[in-house]
Amino acid sequence: MFKVENLHFTYPKNKEETIKGIDFEIREGEVFGLLGPSGVGKSTTQKILIKILQDFEGSITYKGKNLKDYGRDFYEEIGVGFEIPVHFSKLTAMENLQFFMKLYKNHEEPDELLKKLGLYEDRNKKVGEFSKGMKVRMNFVKALLNKPKMLFLDEPTAGLDPKNARIIKNLIREYRDQGGTVILTTHLMNDVEELCDRVAFMADGKIVEINSPKNLKLQHGDRKVEVEYEMGEKLESQMFSLDDLKEDEEFFRVVKNHRIITMHSKETTLDDIFIDITGGESSEES
Template sequence: MFHVRGLSYRYPKAEVPTIHELNFDIHQGEIFGLLGPSGVGKSTTQKILTKLIRDYEGVVKFRGKSLKDYDKQYFQQIGVGFEMPVHFSKLTAEENLAFFKKLYRSTADTDALLKRVGLYDHRKKKVREYSKGMKIRLNFVRALLNNPLMLFLDEPTNGLDPANARVIKEMIKEFRERGGTVLLTTHLMNDVEELCDRVAFMADGRIVEIDSPKHLKLRDGERTVVVEYEDHEEIKQVSFDLDQLRQNEEFIHIVQHYKILTMHTKETTLEDIFIQTTGVQAHE
């Protein structure tokens, strides 16, 4: 979907580039996470890919064609959900969506989308009366308004309660299952682990790591399994080499003769990887 090589950009009057020599691809039908602490260039990268910034250096191709060769019709193919929802506060949700529908050739069934995110019964309420969470959900509906091929989502579940966050994440997965592609930026590592097929970590305006969350966790984790079990009302814990588990007589004896309380591998977390690769604490 996107092919990016040598992408660099320096803001006017800035002494150093905000992003420098970025190289990555976003495959059709995947959720690609762009992660990193504030100020490393994630938003700038998104602004370039959404054609809000055009005087960049390097090569950016969308569906095999240079992004610079696309005219305004490009916006018919993408949907964007900004982190800070922007709506016409004096209009109702229904009126907001009706206005934006006029900008596109193809539009989605917004009533169905509003029902899905729990806003249908509030569709005739002015947006200024909406809570923060309701505005975030309306923002997500607007990103899907034009049946896009590509979604750019910035912190799509930040500020939502767990139930509404679950709905949004399920809708993102369904969008991918229908062949859609997503560029996701977020500080919520649980969302990354649940949604992303691959992630790119940014630090100091550069990409320092690209891989799937699973591969990163397996690569950086310990090859051990920790077993917690009950022995005559005493809780004990012991670790075993994961690669030798089948032949380990102690492990087999514990499993056969004691009540197992917990058993898990000692893989690292994405938050640990975030800290290691970027040097900055992630937010939960």
């Protein structure tokens, strides 16, 4: 879908490059996570990909064609879901959608999208009267309004309760399953783990790692399993290597002779990997 080669970018008033030669590819039909601490260039990379910043060096192709050769029709192809609400607060939800809808050649029926996101009943309410969670869901409705082939999502579940976050995540998966491509930025590693097929970690204007969440956890984690079991009235725990597990007599003795309370493989968390790879805390980027 997108192929980025040797991308460099410097803001006009800066001396130092913000993007220092990055290469990556976003494959059609995948959810691609772009992660990293604040100020490492995630936002700049996305601004370049959505053609807001034009004066970059290197090559970016979208569907095999130079990104710079696309005109306004590029925006027919993409949907952008912002983290902050982007609505006219004194217009109703329906009026907001009808305004934007008319700018596109193709569009979804707003009623259907509002129903999916649980906002249909409030369609005639001014968006200014919406709760934060409702505004976040409206952002998602707006991103899907033009039947995009590619979605750029920034913190799509931020500020949502678990039920509504689940609805959004299911819709992202549904969108991906129907062939849509997603580039996702989030600091919620749970979302990354649930949604992303591959993730790129950025640090200091460079991409330092690209892989699937599962592979990252395998690479960075310990191949061990911790077994917690009852020993009389006390709880004991023991660690076993996953590599030798089938020949580990002690493991089988514990499993056969004791009541097992918990058994966990000790792969590392994406949060730990994030800190390990990027050298920073997982947080939002400005």
